[in-house]
Amino acid sequence: MPANIANQVFLAILPWILLVGLVSILITVFRIFFLPRLKGRLGEASINFRTQRLLDQTVYHLIxxxxxxxxxxxxxxxxxxVSMYGIFVIETKTYKGWIYGDEREAKWTQAIYHRKEQFQNPLRQNKAPVAANAGTPVCPRCGExxxxxxxxxxxxxxxxxSAYPKCKGIKQVA
Ligand SMILES: [Zn+2]
Structure with missing residues (x-):
């Protein structure tokens, strides 16, 4: 009976269909949740490795x-x-494509394969804690x-x- 055979074939390949489904779900979860973090970690490790290899260790101290x-x-x-030439703060990003951004813009843009994605300006990402730690206030007008x-x-x-003369915000010294 053809219907019976079709049924048996279906039952025989059912575990494989389920397996393929499960594997594709796992791959999707990995790509969404773990791959960005893994890429970030690898990018940071790469910068740590390169700064220690390329910069004079008696002058530049990496933290x-x-x-x-x-x-x-x-x-x-x-x-x-940290060096005698200043303190450099590096934010690592592992993005491909074209990156557009200005130091004053809140968001930067990544353009890749005719797609555009926005992400937080990395300069702003690292600015606030430095200001807070040094007891430096931020401008009430523009946030600089x-x-x-x-x-x-x-x-x-x-x-x-610090954006003066573009912004004329001032604050009393407490
Ligand atoms: Zn201002």
Missing amino acids: PNVMLTTPDGTTQIDHVI VMVLRTRRKDGSQFWGC
Whole structure:
């Protein structure tokens, strides 16, 4: 009976159909939840490896994976390099394609295969904790970090927006 044979064939391949289904679900879960994190970790490890190999270790000191306490919780910085030339804060991103962004924009854009994706400006991602830790206020007008300035007429100090003259936000020194 053809119907019976069809039934038997179906029952024979059913475990394989289920297996293929299960494997594709596992692959999807891996791609969505674990692959981005894995890529991030590999990117960070690559930067750690390269900075230690390419930079003079007597001049540049790498501090990887820095955790900072901020007013609204904690934040993580991928790499901090301390040197006599300054303190460099590096945020690692493993993105392909074209990256468009300006230091003042809240979002940057990745363009790849005619697709556009937006992500948080990495400069902003690392800015807040530094300001909070140094006791530096942020501008009440635009949210930029403020800098301590001195009035020419009486020598008194005040916080001025670092985006001056574009933004004229000021704050009293407490
Ligand atoms: Zn401002």
